[in-house]
Amino acid sequence: MSESTKKFEAKMSGAADHLSRELKTIRAGRANPAVLDKVMVDYYGSPTPINQVAAVAVAEARVLTIQPWDASLLHPIEKAIQCSDVGINPIDDGRVIRLIFPAPTEERRKALTKDVQKLGEEAKVAVRNVRRDAMESFKAQKKAGELTEDDQKNLEEEMQKITDKFIKEIDKICEAKVREIMEI
Secondary structure, three states: OOHHHHHHHHHHHHHHHHHHHHHHOOOOOOOOHHHHOOOEEEEOOEEEEHHHOEEEEEEEOOEEEEEEOOHHHHHHHHHHHHHOOOOOOOEEOOOOEEEEOOOOOHHHHHHHHHHHHHHHHHHHHHHHHHHHHHHHHHHHHHHOOOOOHHHHHHHHHHHHHHHHHHHHHHHHHHHHHHHHHHOO
16 A cells, blocks of 8 residues: 555545444434433533543443432433433433433334435545545646656556445445344
8 A cells, every 4th residue: 555545545444433433323222322422511611521420331221321420410411411312311310310212113213224324325425535535636646747647547546446445344334233223
């Protein structure tokens, strides 16, 4: 692999990593602490992620428990979850907050798989945009006399192979998430 393609490959890898992080926040019926990653709690005047002010654990397959380190944060955490797009009402027993994940209906599962496929397409578009930028960069280098025509062709072929690798990886990531969603 050449130095010229490494920076573009890193950008493609970033697109695949971003997709993985986004898919973790999609609720598939199982308790997953990652659904709370975007939820912020007002902690002494500054928005703070829940996992930095409380212990978040999976108690059972469909139950997530949140135990704040500071008992005074119980109600602010509960309020933050209610105001977020998590879509689950927290149950507060005075010490611990529980989130009980309902099993999604067949209709909801199909809608979630469409969301996953949409996110997958967006990641593929990002990868293809990086490939386009790389190809333009190679053409500019050839025009400037920094590359020979053969070098340009070799770099373009290498870039295409890298692109194909990341497209396959994105497809695998999406396929695994769809399987998880459709699992009963």
